[in-house]
Amino acid sequence: xxxxxxxxxxxxxxxxxxxxxxxxxxxxxxxxxxxxxxxxxxxxxxxxxxxxxxxxxxxxxxxxxxxxxxxxxxxxxxxxxxxxxxxxxxxxxxxxxxxxxxxxxxxxxxxxxxxxxxxxx
Numbered sequence: 001x002x003x004x005x006x007x008x009x010x011x012x013x014x015x016x017x018x019x020x021x022x023x024x025x026x027x028x029x030x031x032x033x034x035x036x037x038x039x040x041x042x043x044x045x046x047x048x049x050x051x052x053x054x055x056x057x058x059x060x061x062x063x064x065x066x067x068x069x070x071x072x073x074x075x076x077x078x079x080x081x082x083x084x085x086x087x088x089x090x091x092x093x094x095x096x097x098x099x100x101x102x103x104x105x106x107x108x109x110x111x112x113x114x115x116x117x118x119x120x121x
Contacts, residue, residue, distance in 0.1 A: 026106075031099045044095060051091040058084030 026034070035044040061081035068074035 031102060032095075034102060035095055035098055044098075047091055047095060051088045054084050054088035054091065058082075058088055 035041065058081050061077050061084055065074055065077035065081050068077055
């Protein structure tokens with residue numbers, strides 16, 4: 001028995017097929033790179049640049065932490081490293097809700113196309 005996706009593809013016109021191809025489910029890396037395109041792509045670029053700078057600064061602070069011989073100096077660099085690396089991770093994770101929103105919007109377009117097809121035929 002064919003799946004609902006196969007039945008939809010068979011029933012669509014050529015123009016509808018082109019639209020449905022743009023709404024097919026993408027893999028994780030395709031969704032992630034899609035964040036850097038469109039009207040708000042620049043926001044993702046800024047977030048990733050700041051995240052990268054925080055991560056590099058965190059690694060540098062961690063290096064200084066492991067090289068420190070004084071307890072107070074080690075505490076200063078260790079806390080700084082932990083905070084910077086955690087901030088970098090949080091900034092990267094702030095992009096995940098946008099990936100999920102993009103997935104929901106793509107599926108909504110697919111459902112709209114299905115409804116239009118059912119109403120027309």
